[in-house]
Amino acid sequence: DGNTMDNTMGNIIGSTMQGLKLLVTAAGTxxxxxxxxxxxxxxxxxxxxxxxxxAARLGAEVTLISGPSALQPPAGVEFFGVESAREMRQLVQEKFPACDIVIKAAAVADYRVKNVSDQKIKKNDAELTLVLEKNPDILKELGEMKQPHQTLVGFAAETQNLLQYAKGKLEKKNLDMIVANDVSKPQAGFNVDTNLIKLLKRDGSIEELPLMSKKELAYIILDRVMKLRK
Incomplete structure (x- = not known):
């Protein structure tokens, strides 16, 4: 029951998010x-x-920018659907200056096809070679634009050397916190309702959380963000 969870989780947070503007990105591109x-x-x-x-249930003014997903946008949230990394980047950069907190949970494609064909590529007997070029690094750009009052949270989904990669990403991209999850573990990857994460902060601390539902984790992540802002 959503309300029971709100009450329990609201108590965990011990504060509302009233008056805060939050931008969340989600899904893949x-x-x-x-x-x-x-x-x-x-x-x-x-x-x-x-x-x-x-965040919306806790009173924040939430904008959700999502790549293609089968999910219904939550109630009370300003929603934008995008397809590609470049579309996401444009919207995120437009919305970013007005936000207090940005949580980049989207899995943005690192590469795009260099020469997109106007017509459907026909099958032939030869192999097909696609040349990929790098997409803009949205998170890194936000880290460079970030103002002192803004809190920026990233995600690291890895299949190996999780903490090493997450720590590098936290520093390189000027994040306040990174949510690290090993997507090779059962019950912790894509398309499942649970997640197993570690939270890394700028002070070097690492908080390891037990396996729980993504809905419960959402409140804990928001709680830790609010604590960072105090």
Whole structure:
């Protein structure tokens, strides 16, 4: 029951998020190959949508920018759907200056196809070679634009050397906190309702959380963000 969870989790947070503007990005992006095909990833958007929903219930003014997802946008949230990394970047940069907190839970494609075909590429007997070029690094750009009153949280979904990569990302991208999860573990990857995460902060501290639902984790992540802002 949503309300019971709100009360329990609201007590954990011990404060509302009233008056705060929060931007959440969620799901994966799709990079077109031709009018029919695209390159994508396995992100469902569940974690980002759970964070947006929890923040709205706690009174924040929430904007959710999402790549393609089967999920329904949560009630009370300003929602924008995008396809590609470049579309997401444009919207995020527009909304960022007015936000207090940004949580980038989207799995943005690192690469896009260099020459997108206007027509469907026909199958032939030869192999097909796609040349990929790097997409803009939205999180890094936000880290460079970030003002002292803004809190920026990133995600690191890895299959190996989780803490090493997450720590590097936290520093390189000027984040306040990073949510690290090993997506190779059962019950902790894409398309499942639970997650197993570690929270790394700028002071070097690492908080390891037990396996729990993404909906519960959403409240804990928001609680830790609020503590960072005190």
């Amino acid at each position: 799709r990079e077109p190959i031709d009018p029919v095909r695209y390159i994508g990833n396995r992100s469902s958007g569940k974690m980002g949508y759970a964070i947006a929903e929890a």
